Amino acid sequence: MSIQPPRPRGPSLNALRAFEASARLGGFTAAAEELNVTPGAVAQQIKNLEDWLGEPLFQRTSQGVRLTALGEATAGRFSDAFDQLGEAVGHLRARASTAQISVAALPSLAQCWLMPRLPALRRALPDLVISVTALEKPPNLIREAFDVSLFFSEAAPGADEIRIAEDRIYPVCAPEVAASVSSVDDLTQVPCLRDGHWQADWQVWLRRAMPDRPIAVTGPQYSLYSMALDAARSGGGVLMGHDSLVAPLIERGELVRLFDLTVPTGRWLTLRTTRPVHPALKRFIDLLAS
Amino acid sequence: MSIQPPRPRGPSLNALRAFEASARLGGFTAAAEELNVTPGAVAQQIKNLEDWLGEPLFQRTSQGVRLTALGEATAGRFSDAFDQLGEAVGHLRARASTAQISVAALPSLAQCWLMPRLPALRRALPDLVISVTALEKPPNLIREAFDVSLFFSEAAPGADEIRIAEDRIYPVCAPEVAASVSSVDDLTQVPCLRDGHWQADWQVWLRRAMPDRPIAVTGPQYSLYSMALDAARSGGGVLMGHDSLVAPLIERGELVRLFDLTVPTGRWLTLRTTRPVHPALKRFIDLLAS
DNA sequence: AAATCGGCATAGAAAATCTATGGTGAAGTG
DNA sequence: CACTTCACCATAGATTTTCTATGCCGATTT
Numbered sequence: 001m002s003i004q005p006p007r008p009r010g011p012s013l014n015a016l017r018a019f020e021a022s023a024r025l026g027g028f029t030a031a032a033e034e035l036n037v038t039p040g041a042v043a044q045q046i047k048n049l050e051d052w053l054g055e056p057l058f059q060r061t062s063q064g065v066r067l068t069a070l071g072e073a074t075a076g077r078f079s080d081a082f083d084q085l086g087e088a089v090g091h092l093r094a095r096a097s098t099a100q101i102s103v104a105a106l107p108s109l110a111q112c113w114l115m116p117r118l119p120a121l122r123r124a125l126p127d128l129v130i131s132v133t134a135l136e137k138p139p140n141l142i143r144e145a146f147d148v149s150l151f152f153s154e155a156a157p158g159a160d161e162i163r164i165a166e167d168r169i170y171p172v173c174a175p176e177v178a179a180s181v182s183s184v185d186d187l188t189q190v191p192c193l194r195d196g197h198w199q200a201d202w203q204v205w206l207r208r209a210m211p212d213r214p215i216a217v218t219g220p221q222y223s224l225y226s227m228a229l230d231a232a233r234s235g236g237g238v239l240m241g242h243d244s245l246v247a248p249l250i251e252r253g254e255l256v257r258l259f260d261l262t263v264p265t266g267r268w269l270t271l272r273t274t275r276p277v278h279p280a281l282k283r284f285i286d287l288l289a290s
Numbered sequence: 291m292s293i294q295p296p297r298p299r300g301p302s303l304n305a306l307r308a309f310e311a312s313a314r315l316g317g318f319t320a321a322a323e324e325l326n327v328t329p330g331a332v333a334q335q336i337k338n339l340e341d342w343l344g345e346p347l348f349q350r351t352s353q354g355v356r357l358t359a360l361g362e363a364t365a366g367r368f369s370d371a372f373d374q375l376g377e378a379v380g381h382l383r384a385r386a387s388t389a390q391i392s393v394a395a396l397p398s399l400a401q402c403w404l405m406p407r408l409p410a411l412r413r414a415l416p417d418l419v420i421s422v423t424a425l426e427k428p429p430n431l432i433r434e435a436f437d438v439s440l441f442f443s444e445a446a447p448g449a450d451e452i453r454i455a456e457d458r459i460y461p462v463c464a465p466e467v468a469a470s471v472s473s474v475d476d477l478t479q480v481p482c483l484r485d486g487h488w489q490a491d492w493q494v495w496l497r498r499a500m501p502d503r504p505i506a507v508t509g510p511q512y513s514l515y516s517m518a519l520d521a522a523r524s525g526g527g528v529l530m531g532h533d534s535l536v537a538p539l540i541e542r543g544e545l546v547r548l549f550d551l552t553v554p555t556g557r558w559l560t561l562r563t564t565r566p567v568h569p570a571l572k573r574f575i576d577l578l579a580s
Numbered sequence: 581a582a583a584t585c586g587g588c589a590t591a592g593a594a595a596a597t598c599t600a601t602g603g604t605g606a607a608g609t610g
Numbered sequence: 611c612a613c614t615t616c617a618c619c620a621t622a623g624a625t626t627t628t629c630t631a632t633g634c635c636g637a638t639t640t
Contacts, residue, residue, distance in 0.1 A: 007326050007423055008392045010379060010435040013303035014628075029586065036297050041629050043588070048627095054388035062636040064586055070385050077378035084374055088367035089300060095360050098344035102298045133297055145300040304597075319617060331598050333618065338596095352605040354617055 011052045018045035019057060020082050021143070023075035027064050034140060086142040093145075094278035099128045101284055105150035107134040108195065108225030109269070112245040114150065121287055128280055136197070141274045147281050148288075153270040160273045162289050165244045167267040169205055171258040172241035172249075173232055178256045181238060184209050191219035191237030193228040201240035201265075208263045244269050301342045308335035309347060310372050311433075313365035317354050324430060376432040383435075384568035389418045391574055395440035397424040398485065398515030399559070402535040404440065411577055418570055426487070431564045437571050438578075443560040450563050452579050455534045457557040459495055461548040462531035462539075463522055468546045471528065474499050481527030482509035483518045491530035491555075498553045534559050 021031035022042060032039040050056050057071035067075060093100075105114055110132050122130065138151045141160075157163050173181070173190075181190055184206075192202055202217050219237050222228040225245065232239035233254050239246075241255070243262070249255040273285055311321035312332060322329040340346050347361035357365060383390075395404055400422050412420065428441045431450075447453050463471070463480075471480060474496075482492055492507050509527050512518040515535065522529035523544050529536075531545070533552070539545040563575055 007394075007425075007429070008421065008435040009326075010433075012627080013307060013375075016375065016379070017303060027586070036299075037628085038630055039587075040589085040631080044628075047588095053382060053386045054390070055386040060587065062585095062587070063638070070382070073385055074378060074382045077374070077381055081371060081374035081378050084367070084371035085303075085306065088364060088371050089306070091367055092343060092360070092364045095363055096343045096345040100344070104297075131298065135297075139297070143300075145298040302596080317617070327597085328599055329618070330600080330620090333620090334597080337619095350618065352617075353607070 011049050012045070015045040015049040015052075016078060017082060018042045019049055019071075020075065020078040022046060022058070022065070023067055023071060024079055033137075034143065083142055089145075090142070090274050091276060094276045094281075099125075099280050100131075101128055101147045101281055102131045102133065102145060103148045103150060104133050104135050104139045104144075104146040106136070106152065108197075108242075108245060109150050109152075110134045111224070111226040112229060113269070116248065117288065121284065124287055125280070125283060128284065130284070138272070141272060147274055148285065149272045151270060151272070152265075152267040153272075154267050157268070157270060158272075160275055162271045162273075162285070164269045164271055164289055167265045167269060168243040168262045169201055169240050169265060170243070170262045171205065171238050172246050172255040173238040173258060174235040175253070175256050177235050177238065178258060181258055184259065185215065187217045187238060188215055192217035193219050193231050193237045193239040194221045195225040195228050196221055196223045198225070198240070198242075201242075204265060205240055205261070205263050209259070209261050301339050302335070305335040305339040305342075306368060307372060308332045309339055309361075310365065310368040312336060312348070312355070313357055313361060314369055323427075324433065373432055379435075380432070380564050381566060383437075384566045384571075389570050390421075391418055391437045391571055392421045392423065392435060393438045393440060394423050394425050394429045394434075394436040396426070396442065398487075398532075398535060399440050399442075400424045401514070401516040402519060403559070406538060407578065411574065414577055415570070415573060418574065420574070428562070431562060437564055438575065439562045441560060441562075442555075442557040444557050447558070447560060448562075450565055452561045452563075452575070454559045454561055454579055457555045457559060458533040458552045459491055459530050459555060460533070460552045461495065461528050462536050462545040463528040463548060464525040465543070465546050467525050467528065468548060471548055474549065475505065477507045477528060478505055480509075482507035483521050483527045483529040484509060484511045485515040485518050486511055486513045488515070488530070488532075491532075494555060495530055495551070495553050499549070499551050 018031060018035065018041075021034050022028050025031050025034060028042040028046070029039045032042045035042065046057065050058075055070055056068055058065040059068050103110075103114065111134075114132060118130065118132075122128070133146070138149050138153075139146050141147075141149060152167055153161070171187070177190065181187060194202065199221075206215060206217070220231070222231065225242075228239050229246070229249070231237065232241075233249065238258060239255075241250075241257075246255055250257060271285065271289060273281065277285070308321060308325065308331075311324050312318050315321050315324060318332040318336070319329045322332045325332065336347065340348075345360055346358055348355040349358050393400075393404065401424075404422060408420065408422075412418070423436070428439050428443075429436050431437075431439060442457055443451070461477070467480065471477065484492065489511075496505060496507070510521070512521065515532075518529050519536070519539075521527065522531075523539065528548065531540075531547075536545055540547060561575065561579060563571065567575070
């Protein structure tokens with residue numbers, strides 16, 4: 001008979017992950033979002049870890065948290081370790097023959113760019129299960145179980161990134177609305193539709209259209225670009241169109257361009273992938289980027 | 291309002307750890323021991339991981355498990371990642387000012403070697419909380435929350451190991467028993483106490499004492515060396531004494547040596563530590579090794 | 581002054597994880 | 611040849627961990 005008493009328990013792996021994410025992202029709330037839990041859950045995990053350690057890792061202030069010296073000194077090691085773990089999981093998935101791909105995309109891109117392409121993709125890759133998740137902000141592909149992300153990015157493309165198209169904007173509206181807008185000044189007389197996340201679009205375009213005489217436009221705001229797009233299609237006003245998203249509608253005659261001024265926003269529609277890329281994913285990406 | 295749907299869930303960290311341990315130790319049972327859970331729990335974790343992956347990682351045979359090609363190809367990455375994670379936790383503990391030390395030791399060493407030294411150690415390091423866990427086999431110091439381990443080892447000492455003493459054996463008994471044993475042959479007439487884990491001790495010693503004429507001794511067996519030692523002290527028979535464990539009792543006259551033959555077992559009492567070593571631990575080790 | 585943004589604490593709910601149990605086939609043992 | 615042992619499986623129920631929900635606080639912004 002052998003002695004089998006309780007061994008000293010280490011910290012929970014989830015607590016370590018919560019610490020790492022909070023340290024890297026600079027707050028419990030951001031970490032909670034990445035980990036897909038509530039901020040309270042992260043706060044608790046970190047408290048557990050601090051209790052186990054007997055020492056605080058974050059210094060709480062009323063407007064957020066800051067790493068203590070101890071936290072600062074060790075956070076990097078945890079990030080490295082979890083990077084490596086994420087990479088190992090990536091290899092596992094890449095070598096497994098499971099034909100599963102999950103895409104993270106900006107809601108507008110998911111709906112207006114990806115969805116129209118999905119039927120053809122599914123037809124070309126019938127053995128592939130493709131799932132799409134709409135996210136406001138690009139996920140950390142090393143940590144989360146996404147294979148591909150599709151967002152607008154200003155940065156120069158990295159090694160695992162492909163620039164698909166430049167983001168260019170111009171006003172668009174339904175054909176029957178176009179008649180009532182003959183000059184830029186007329187825009188003040190019609191509803192100028194806006195997307196909540198791209199509030200600045202109109203200003204960006206107007207600054208170029210009327211550099212000397214600033215004008216202000218107003219109109220309803222939609223939380224999703226696709227909703228604003230629907231509104232524009234049904235004659236609800238003028239929308240600041242993003243070329244990648246409205247071009248097919250213009251081609252089909254559902255929308256028409258107003259004026260000829262196209263303004264680049266300085267961002268690019270960027271597809272980012274995890275490494276390593278398994279064969280099915282490679283084919284998927286090649287089709288998307290072509 | 292933003293879209294916050296379920297993100298694709300990755301595998302649980304605990305499942306990954308169970309996989310890593312099982313792959314490294316070559317079985318669910320061994321992994322369960324290290325992780326301090328039942329084998330069934332490990333089997334379930336691994337099944338979860340395989341279900342998530344859609345592919346088996348182990349090939350089950352009736353006498354154990356073997357890694358599949360996929361498991362073989364990725365297990366190493368997970369070991370590296372968890373090594374790094376363990377190291378990060380080690381740094382965390384090392385920099386924290388918590389004066390907590392936990393020692394893993396062979397039951398016999400814990401009771402007969404460490405316990406007698408503990409009072410002095412606690413007196414010398416009063417601000418240190420020292421806990422001791424008896425284990426049959428040395429724990430993996432990178433993975434588990436031990437600071438120091440104390441076992442007999444045949445291998446040449448590594449970088450984080452200190453050889454404290456050579457393991458040498460010789461028969462001992464209570465003074466009143468010594469009178470009835472004047473030659474090695476007399477050993478067949480008295481109970482020869484044995485420890486369950488050191489069954490071979492008598493054979494090792496007798497092979498040297500009587501190289502030409504092998505004799506067999508018999509006697510009760512105890513699961514713990516300290517029990518056999520108590521039996522010997524109270525006159526229950528002759529015990530094969532390990533020098534490090536019985537020397538103090540001989541000095542105090544509670545036991546006497548029989549014959550003059552001391553046989554080295556080829557093993558060494560070895561103290562192993564984690565790196566990095568924090569200051570309190572350093573002082574502890576220095577005291578133990580001196 | 582009100583709204584917003586992190587963060588905290590707590591209780592109860594949900595989910596993950598573990599144990600316990602009985603069963604299998606293969607290998608070793610008397 | 612039966613008998614034991616060993617490692618693993620499956621399942622159900624218990625336990626522990628983790629999460630959500632809620633109300634609260636203090637600082638910044640409007």
